[in-house]
Amino acid sequence: MDNLVFRKPAALFLALGVAACAPHPQASPTPAQTPTAQYRNSAGPVAWDPHVPDFATRNFVPFNRQDVVAIAMREWRLFGMPMDDDDPxxxxxxTIGSVKPERAPGLWQRVGEYWWIGQDPQETEVSWSGKYDANGSLFNLIHDGHFAWSAAFISYVMRVAGANDRFPYSPNHSTYINAAASGESTGLRAHDPGAYVPKQGDLICTGRGGSKSVRFSSLPTRYGFPAHCGIVVATGQNGQPFGKQLSIIGGNIDDAVTLTHVPTxxxxxxxxxxGRSYDSRYPWCAVLEVVYxxxxxPDAGQ
Structure with missing residues (x-):
């Protein structure tokens, strides 16, 4: 296990500890309205979502990168801290469900929480989990692709961290990639991967399958496309397997919340x-800077 994976987030918390001296902001007296993006390629209209915890929707603390990294790390630990650096x-x-973490006791329910909190209440997906559909029927593992939850995971982390109206929550990564690239999202700024250095709490994104050809110059697209994004949890690392690297955490990688090292x-x-990606596995099409x-x-550690 590469100890740098843990050292960087810890260093972030210590370095940013001075923020504890700042005055605590007043929490909102009412829940915030959030974008209902779903399958659109834009941020979508806003509405109140009763599935979002009160501490998040009323912003008991400011929306901050420390919380996003900490929440992603927490979910990674919950899944047993898997790391995948091979080519997916x-x-x-x-071929059997017993080896898929998303279908394990305790974890299929957690995937259900990603759907329940990350997506909008009126959508079918809120009733999905790691192995049951909206009718409570066990779906065959060969149909897992229909229930892919990687974007639901990102949406969940941003919801619980208090992003509120700054993030276009959707089961499709391309929704918030396009919303950032078009300037429709107030909480995301899309950057060319060759012109911007990712920071902790940012997202790095790539097209999948036939959409691996999508590049920053192609954005925003007029259509949704298969994609994947990971949350940057550590930067400036030196170690295996790439030497210069950073670490991201994403959902639904080998059916788990997984950490991946990315060469830099x-x-x-x-x-x-x-614009040439240094990663032979992932042709990164965009870095999404999250506006915190x-x-x-402000009172971390108290």
Whole structure:
């Protein structure tokens, strides 16, 4: 286990500890309204979502990168801290449900919480889980792709961290990639991977399957496309397997919340200036800078 995975987030918390001296902001007296993006390619209209916890929707603390990293790390630990640095296209697909973490006792329910909190109440997906559909029927593992929850995981983390109207919550990554690229999201800024160095709490994104050809110059697209994004939890690392690297956490990677190392250059960028990804597995199409109110909780550690 690469100890750098743990050292960087801890260093972030210590370095940002000075924020504890700042005055505590007043929580909102009423729940916030949030975008109902879903399958659209825009941020969508706003509405009140009763599934969001009160501490998040009323912002008991400012929306901050420390919480996003900590929540992602918490979910990773819950799934047993898996790390996958091989090429996902070379991994064999499990043929029995017992080896799929998303279908394990205690974890299929957690995936259900990602859907319940991350998506809008009127959508069918809120009743999905790691192995049951909206009718409570056990679905065959060969249909897992229909219930892919990686974007639901990202939406869940942002909801619980208090992003509220700053994030276009959707079961499709391309929804918030396009919303950021078009400037429709107030909480996301899309950057060319070769022109911006990711920070902790940002998202890095790639097209999947036939959409691997999507590049930053293609954004925003007029259509949804298969994609995947991970939350940056550590930067400026030196270690196996890539030397210069950063770490991201994403959902539904090998049916779990998983950490992946991403190669970078000496400055921390994930692509060259001409947009060529340094990662042979993932042709990164965008880095989404998340706009936070603070780097850390004002009373962290108290």
């Amino acid at each position: 296209e070379l991994r064999p697909e499990p 250059d000496a400055n921390g960028a994930v692509a060259s200036q001409d 109110d603070a780097d850390a909780e």
